[in-house]
């Protein structure tokens with residue numbers, strides 16, 4: 289039995305907390321020490337989780353002890369399991385000892401639908417050995433109200449929802465919270481930023497006295513204080529009472545002691561060079577493994593996808609326009625390794641200026657008034673205000689969120705093709721890699737002021753203040769003990785690729801992007817369960833739709849672009865392009881000499897052949913050379 293004392297896990301002195309946290313905290317090296325239900329431990333073993341992460345080791349005993357907690361731990365530190373395991377354990381134990389009628393024992397509030405479906409799937413994984421002893425329902429799915437009502441009528445033990453959906457169903461009387469034991473707010477710092485303040489105010493009076501609050505957050509920003517006071521300063525009748533103080537678990541000290549596993553780089557480049565760089569990175573495999581490429585908006589998503597497609601580089605796309613089921617499906621496919629490159633439009637960043645979020649909140653409240661899942665303005669208050677062109681209304685989903693909370697597995701690199709607007713958003717984007725103790729890399733393309741608006745076809749307004757944003761990012765990362773380094777990339781070595789870049793960029797026209805966007809949506813609609821039935825009954829309509837897609841050649845494909853001929857490769861191979869250690873050299877100089885020697889031999893034998901045929905070798909070579917051009 290090996291237990292490790294971790295006295296450096298200090299609870300900040302300014303924070304009030306319960307008895308448990310003031311005693312020395314022990315980090316157990318084994319899940320078995322947490323004394324959880326055997327069925328849960330079996331599931332943990334099956335997931336191949338050997339050791340609880342710090343937040344799990346600390347939070348699980350406190351939750352089991354009945355304390356309100358507010359846990360702050362970095363993204364990817366295993367917060368979901370930290371609250372799910374003790375909750376499931378409690379419900380299983382209670383059911384064993386008491387003959388109680390089914391009721392909702394735990395409500396898990398999350399800011400986005402994607403996160404709701406991810407938490408649900410984690411819940412399912414960890415209850416797989418519990419049979420029908422415990423039931424969880426995700427009520428954020430887009431489905432008939434009747435279906436949701438029916439699912440809630442069966443009184444699931446655990447309900448996973450956004451605050452918006454919770455308010456709706458509580459108000460309609462379909463979701464009873466009077467027997468609630470646990471209220472979890474996952475990504476607590478984000479919930480108010482998403483404009484859910486009013487919903488939280490509505491939910492608070494419905495909570496019974498004595499419920500236990502579990503708040504999970506990546507930061508301890510003022511929003512979290514506000515949320516805590518909204519939830520914990522009311523009694524069951526909704527009137528104000530003395531505020532309960534949750535025990536605060538701040539894992540910063542522990543995290544600071546960890547060896548950083550994330551390397552961060554930036555490369556300053558011109559607007560069109562972003563495309564050149566990404567082409568080179570993928571074509572020469574400068575980055576190996578799974579990569580999430582973040583871009584500024586949905587159009588950019590398809591533009592980049594179409595651009596890469598021309599070089600035979602396959603990718604999948606994730607954006608707020610896609611139906612939530614499709615988004616979950618994309619994440620699953622990416623996690624399974626069907627795709628190695630995922631292009632995500634982070635157009636609903638965890639936005640707000642660095643100073644505050646009042647403006648954002650206003651935007652979000654306006655959004656709140658709209659029905660969920662229907663046409664809505666972009667939530668990026670700041671960006672839309674600065675760039676009227678981005679103001680257009682479109683079918684995106686206000687509960688969409690990529691850079692926060694979603695668990696992309698084994699991502700080796702987060703590539704900020706477009707830098708986010710805030711350092712906060714940057715932190716959350718890079719949190720998609722180097723998760724659960726793994727190593728990772730973040731690479732960001734930055735447009736210097738003097739290069740902004742210099743290449744109209746690839747210019748976007750979001751990049752106007754890249755340098756200012758980068759300064760803030762560097763400052764924030766330095767505060768957290770991390771460095772953002774300059775990536776030593778030798779652009780001169782890529783000259784040979786430039787004409788291909790121009791060729792490919794020309795093909796990705798605005799019409800092509802629009803077509804690709806529409807086609808993807810059509811495909812998703814065809815695949816949606818309801819329409820599937822419709823098309824089964826009306827096969828002609830489906831045929832018509834498919835024919836339309838076949839006829840739509842969004843981008844004129846240029847087969848020659850798929851292949852990178854040797855003569856285009858920089859001499860010295862990949863190593864010559866970048867001196868950075870994050871990259872693996874592709875061809876050594878020695879090998880290059882062999883290649884050159886082979887090429888020389890080949891041309892000599894061509895010369896001999898031509899001589900044998902009575903041709904003037906110089907002339908024939910010239911003709912061949914011109915033909916190639």
Ligand SMILES: Nc1ncnc2c1ncn2[C@@H]1O[C@H](COP(=O)(O)OP(=O)(O)OP(=O)(O)O)[C@@H](O)[C@H]1O
Pocket residue numbers: 336337338339340341344361362363364365366367368369506692693694695697719723724
């Ligand atoms: N004890 C553990 N051992 C190994 N892997 C773990 C452990 N706990 C969680 N993980 C894995 O770590 C990843 C991150 O977990 P999780 O999504 O819960 O983190 P998080 O802190 O909630 O992150 P975020 O704030 O980004 O949502 C998941 O893939 C999860 O399966």
